[in-house]
Structures are given as C-alpha cells and as structure tokens.
Amino acid sequence: MAHETHLRDNLKVHRDDFKLNVKLQLVALIAEQAAFRQLRSVEQLGYITLLRLRNDSGIHGLQFIIQSIVKDPGHIDTRVEAFLKMFESKLYEMTKDDFKSNVNALINMKLEKHKNSSEESQFYWTEIISGRTPKFDRREAEVDALKKLTQQELIYFFDENIKVGATRNITLSVRVYGNQHLAEYNSQKSEAVQPNTVQIDDIFSFRRSRPLYASVR
Structure with a gap:
C-alpha cells in the first residue's frame, strides 16, 4: 500500500447543455483559486490540491x-x-462588478484563437470523441449563453446542484488510504453509512445495478 493518501470527489452535475455548461464553468473559475488557497495554503491538506471541470461521456x-x-x-x-x-x-456576497468581471474573463478565454493547427484539430476531435453530441459552434454558443447569464441564475444553479445538501447533488467519493492511515481506514469502514449514501465495495456489481442514461446523441 502506498504512503500517500488520495481523495477524489466527483460532483456529477448535468448532461451537455450550453447554458448549464457555462454556469458550471463559471463556478469552477470563481472557486478554483479559493479552493487552492484554503485547502492547500491555509489548511495544508495535501501537496496536490486541484479543483477542475470533468466530462465523463x-x-x-x-x-x-x-x-x-x-x-x-x-x-x-x-x-x-x-x-x-x-x-x-x-x-x-459577490458584487455585481465581480460577477461581471468573472463572466468577461470566461468569455475572453473562449474567444481566444487557437494558437496553431494542432490545437484547433484537438478542439474538433474532442467534440467527436467526448461521448456527447458534437457541436462545432460550442465556443460561440457558450459565449452567447454567458452574455445572457444573470448572477441570480448562477446562484440558483449552485444551490440546486453543487451546494452541500442540494437536492440534485450527486457525489462520488473515491478514497485511497496510505499505510500510515490504516487505523483511520478500519475505523471509518466500520462506521454506519450516512443517510442518502451508498458504500461501494464492489464497483462492478454497483455499475450493473444502476440504470443507464439515454443516449446523448
């Protein structure tokens, strides 16, 4: 068993949708530096501390x-x-000016031109192989969605999908215990499973027990 302890918390939020995409991207943009500062610099939880967007098919x-x-x-x-x-x-508590500044920053990132043909090719291939319906006008459509986004809509999105205890919050927590934390592993494994929580011991059986999403294509 490794010496390092490893945690991955995956918050599943929504299927591919321009309006929902930009809300999630904006939350990530605002939260990224705050997460690193609090979890890495202040609390010093780990030498690798990341908050990032994820797309699973x-x-x-x-x-x-x-x-x-x-x-x-x-x-x-x-x-x-x-x-x-x-x-x-x-x-x-974010001010209207800060909200607008973050929106503009994300818009500028999306409007940045591809640096070379390889980067442009990668953009199109990502659309093809990502498991979602290819949308080659994605950047333009998401910029348009950002321009129409209100601060209250962003807060509502967070409250519905990401906030702790949110009705639509679905989180997969993957825990890898290093050998220096065997005592904690044994203690936590014997604890009662919390309400609205499933402890997965057999990933294959768990996957077979779940309903399938309809095709995104």
Missing part, C-alpha cells in the same frame, strides 16, 4: 483531487464539504 461535473501524506481521506472529505459551505457565502 457527456456528463459534466466538478472534481476535487487532493493527495496527502498528513491527512486521511475521511478528514479531507469533511474539509472539502466545509470549503463548499464557505464558498457558498462567497458566491452569495
């Missing part, structure tokens, strides 16, 4: 990745939840 979401030699995954999981609660306040 057309299902979009957020992913926290934290790798540590000092804290066990159970503890880190609680700190990720604490960060989301703290970020909730940051989002609610």
Whole structure:
C-alpha cells in the first residue's frame, strides 16, 4: 500500500447543455483559486490540491483531487464539504462588478484563437470523441449563453446542484488510504453509512445495478 493518501470527489452535475455548461464553468473559475488557497495554503491538506471541470461521456461535473501524506481521506472529505459551505457565502456576497468581471474573463478565454493547427484539430476531435453530441459552434454558443447569464441564475444553479445538501447533488467519493492511515481506514469502514449514501465495495456489481442514461446523441 502506498504512503500517500488520495481523495477524489466527483460532483456529477448535468448532461451537455450550453447554458448549464457555462454556469458550471463559471463556478469552477470563481472557486478554483479559493479552493487552492484554503485547502492547500491555509489548511495544508495535501501537496496536490486541484479543483477542475470533468466530462465523463457527456456528463459534466466538478472534481476535487487532493493527495496527502498528513491527512486521511475521511478528514479531507469533511474539509472539502466545509470549503463548499464557505464558498457558498462567497458566491452569495459577490458584487455585481465581480460577477461581471468573472463572466468577461470566461468569455475572453473562449474567444481566444487557437494558437496553431494542432490545437484547433484537438478542439474538433474532442467534440467527436467526448461521448456527447458534437457541436462545432460550442465556443460561440457558450459565449452567447454567458452574455445572457444573470448572477441570480448562477446562484440558483449552485444551490440546486453543487451546494452541500442540494437536492440534485450527486457525489462520488473515491478514497485511497496510505499505510500510515490504516487505523483511520478500519475505523471509518466500520462506521454506519450516512443517510442518502451508498458504500461501494464492489464497483462492478454497483455499475450493473444502476440504470443507464439515454443516449446523448
């Protein structure tokens, strides 16, 4: 067993949709630096601390990745939840100017021209192989959606999908315990499973038990 402890929290949010995509992207843009500062710099949970967007065959979401030699995954999981609660306040209290500044920053990122033919080719191939319906006008359509987005719509999206305890919040927590955290592993494994939580011991059986999404094409 490795010395490092590893946690991946995957928050599944929505299927591919321009309006929902830009809301999720904007939340990630606003939260990314705050997450690194709080979880890495202030709490020093792990030497690898990431918050990034994720797309699994057309299902979009957020992913926290934290790798540590000092804290066990159970503890880190609680700190990720604490960060989301703290970020909730940051989002609610954001000024109109800050909201507009973040929207414009994301628009500028999307309008940036491809640096070379390889980068342009990669954009089109990503559309083809990503598991979602290819939309080669994605950047233009998402820019248009951003220009129409209101601050209240972003808050409502966060409350419905990402906020701790949100009705549509679906989180997959993948925990890898290093050998220095065996005691925590044994203790947490014997704890009662929390309400609205499923402990997955056999990933293959769990996958077979789940309903399938309809085709995104």
